[in-house]
Amino acid sequence: MGDAAVPRVVLAPDKFKGTLRAQDVAQAMQRGIPSGVETVVLPIADGGDGSVDAALSAGWTPWSVDTVDAWDAPRRTTVALSGTSAIVEVADICGLGAMHPSPEEAAQASSYGVGVVLRALLERGATDVVLALGGSANTDAGAGMLRALGLRLLDASGAEVSGDARALTSVTTVDVGGLDPRLSDMRLTLACDVNTPMVGPDGSAEMFAAQKGADAAMIRTLSAALSHLASVAEPAFGRRGLSHRPGAGAAGGLGWAGMLLGGAATSGATVFLELLEAPAKLERARLVVTGEGRLDEQSLRGKAPCAVAELARDTGIPAVAVVGRLDLPETEPTPFLDVVAIDRIDPRCVDDPDLTRDLIAQATGGLVGRHLPVTTTKNGDIR
Structure with missing residues (x-):
């Protein structure tokens, strides 16, 4: 069940197509989560490969x-x-x-x-x-x-x-x-x-x-x-x-x-959010981190990361995204509280899976640090 006082983050990315499977992306995200935070790993799909x-x-x-x-x-x-x-x-x-x-x-x-x-x-x-x-x-x-x-x-x-x-x-x-x-x-x-x-x-x-x-x-x-x-x-x-x-x-x-x-x-x-029992896995979460290789207009038409963010929003949980590339105007509304595109950190990630993993971990840590609603005990433990 887990300690209800420990903050929970759900990691629910789709694949970075041609580079990393959804499971690989989720594992990379997990590397960026600070100690004292419980994670639920939920690789997702939307009917495509993976x-x-x-x-x-x-x-x-x-x-x-x-x-x-x-x-x-x-x-x-x-x-x-x-x-x-x-x-x-x-x-x-x-x-x-x-x-x-x-x-x-x-x-x-x-x-x-x-x-x-x-x-x-x-x-x-x-x-x-x-x-x-x-x-x-x-x-x-x-x-x-x-x-x-x-x-x-x-x-x-x-x-x-x-x-x-x-x-x-x-x-x-x-x-x-x-x-x-x-x-x-x-x-x-x-x-x-x-x-x-x-x-x-x-x-x-x-x-x-x-x-x-x-x-x-x-x-x-x-x-x-x-x-x-x-x-x-x-x-x-x-x-x-x-x-x-x-x-x-x-x-x-x-x-x-x-x-x-x-x-x-x-x-x-x-279909896949239901099959993977995503609503139950979002229970007690304080933040959802999702993502995919490329966030563009097609993503907003029901692709997996947007569906995850909308599910989270319906249950009052903020959602953020780590993506390989962001191809949307800054004024385009999305269901995400925040988005980090790792190619803007280091464009070499396009041809380097290991660098992609490192940047996903880095971006995830930054997003969690900015947006996870937590308090800290006198001993420095996250609550």
């Missing part, structure tokens, strides 16, 4: 599954399990990794491996599955995943359509008869780190395909392919208008495919 690690750190069990990556190469992924519940991380199946795709490769990237993992979970008896949708390489409307689960996409001659996303424009018939019937007993939660639709001027291709390797011409082609498939598939499922819903555009349209299967799209940050 989601399974966050669940495992909270006591979930790892399970390895053989699958394929976005370009059909063999891959093994880790799923987090708790009873009949599971968390699947799309970024670890069909993510970019270290790949820098060409426009051609961007079109070829598939979500098929996600369907392979879902099928394995059905075999295992999972009934409650969270798909963490951030960080994918594909822009295929989740067609690969659906095909792995038994859906057939047919062209005008009755031939099955497969291959890259550009082929989706030739689909004239969607046969749902072969879908795995056990899907109807699976509760599917779509943990989204973005709220974009799949089609439209702010759709999957328009907003995210460029960072997945597509050039302007390929973006237009992929956009047309997603729109066409939605027009054919939604009537076959009896679910019209899904492609325009918030979250449908997550993971190159995997959000939309999950909705076709009856899945519910929700904020990834909210």
